[in-house]
Structure formats: structure tokens, C-alpha cells
Amino acid sequence: GREGKLLIDRIPTIAETLSANGYTTIGINDWIHSGQDVFLDRGFQEYVQMPLFGSTFAYQVKTAISELNNNTKQPFFFYIHSNALHFNFYFPENYHPKNAGLFEKMKPYTKLENDTKILRAMEPGVALDDAWDSYTEQLRYIDREILRLFKYIDESFGSNTIVVLYSHHGIGSRLHDKLGVGLPYQEFMHVPLFIRHPKVSQPARIDQLICRVDLPG
Numbered sequence: 001g002r003e004g005k006l007l008i009d010r011i012p013t014i015a016e017t018l019s020a021n022g023y024t025t026i027g028i029n030d031w032i033h034s035g036q037d038v039f040l041d042r043g044f045q046e047y048v049q050m051p052l053f054g055s056t057f058a059y060q061v062k063t064a065i066s067e068l069n070n071n072t073k074q075p076f077f078f079y080i081h082s083n084a085l086h087f088n089f090y091f092p093e094n095y096h097p098k099n100a101g102l103f104e105k106m107k108p109y110t111k112l113e114n115d116t117k118i119l120r121a122m123e124p125g126v127a128l129d130d131a132w133d134s135y136t137e138q139l140r141y142i143d144r145e146i147l148r149l150f151k152y153i154d155e156s157f158g159s160n161t162i163v164v165l166y167s168h169h170g171i172g173s174r175l176h177d178k179l180g181v182g183l184p185y186q187e188f189m190h191v192p193l194f195i196r197h198p199k200v201s202q203p204a205r206i207d208q209l210i211c212r213v214d215l216p217g
Helices: 005-009 014-020 057-070 128-160
Strands: 024-029 046-049 076-081 089-092 110-113 116-119 163-166 193-196
Touching: 014 024, 014 076, 024 057, 046 057, 057 076, 057 128, 089 128, 128 163
Parallel strands: 024 046, 024 076
Antiparallel strands: 089 116, 110 116, 163 193
């Protein structure tokens, strides 16, 4: 629902603040927890909502590069939110997994839709090892595609662009009888945060506990 509209409307988004200060703002959103359904499309001059189901990460990266190609006015703020590491897992039909036997083992839990192979790894009959092998393969696939996006950003804007990569939650490992998300354990809350700044050449590690609300500061 939209019951939070009045509260949310009084708080400017990062995109609104930067847009008001001369930035070109571009947003690409996948799924319902971010973007227009929760009013977080505000401030984006260019906004793309991915299809609710069936969008592979390769397609999201392709869309991101296209949007950046068409909106190269600087300075710019570009945001991409992907739901790709949530169950189910989406692969191009012609994708060749490193785990050669995975797709065969997952065949009873796989469907093909619009040239996309969907692994339904949360189905009750899926063995735990096969579910985690599916997750690992999806992670490997995302790593390959995100490298393509980072390479494009480096070649086109790298000398004066800050890149931030983070996750909004982790995923369970059935250590707590939970394969999905949503419990207050380290597996769910200890998530990656990487910042690449063109003026910082030496790696630095932040040891203290932080939260994503600290990022704008």
C-alpha cells in the first residue's frame, strides 16, 4: 500500500537532492521493494522499471549501459537496484553453467519463459546442496555481468566517478532452518559494501559497524 506517502514525501531522496543541484539522475529498478512502488522513483529524470518477473541480470546490465550511453551529461547520479540474487534464479537460455550437471539435476524444477531459464530452487523437493549450487551459479553469472558494467564505467567515466556496490541483506543457509531472508542472524545482516573513489589509490578497510543510512554522509 501507499500509507507512508506523507512521511516519505517530506524526506527528499538522494536523486531529488542531486537533481536539484545540477546532476543528471538515472534510475533502474528491479522488483517491488525499491522504485516507483514505494515512491523511490522521485528525483530520477530517467527511470526504468524492470519487468516484475523474468528479467535476467544480463538484460539489466544491457539496459544500464544503454541508459548511460544516452544520458552522458555530467555530473550524473546513476542507481541500479537488482533483485537477481533472490530465489528464483534467472539465466539466459543459452547460458553454460560452470557446474556442468546443475541444470540437468534442476530440470524437474526448471521452466523456460521468453528465452529465460528459471530455476525454482525454493521448491520443497529441491535438495539443499542443489539449492546452494543454484545460488552459487547465479552469483557466478552476476559476477561476470557486473564486471562488464564496471568495465564500461571504467572506460567511459572511470577517472572521475565514484562507484558504490552494496547489498541490502544476506541470505539464510538453513543453519537456522531458513533458506530465504528475514532473520536477525549474521548471514542476513553482514553484507558487502565496496566504494571505489578515483582519488583513493590505496585500499582501506572500515572496521566499525555501519549502516546504509550512513552512505549519503
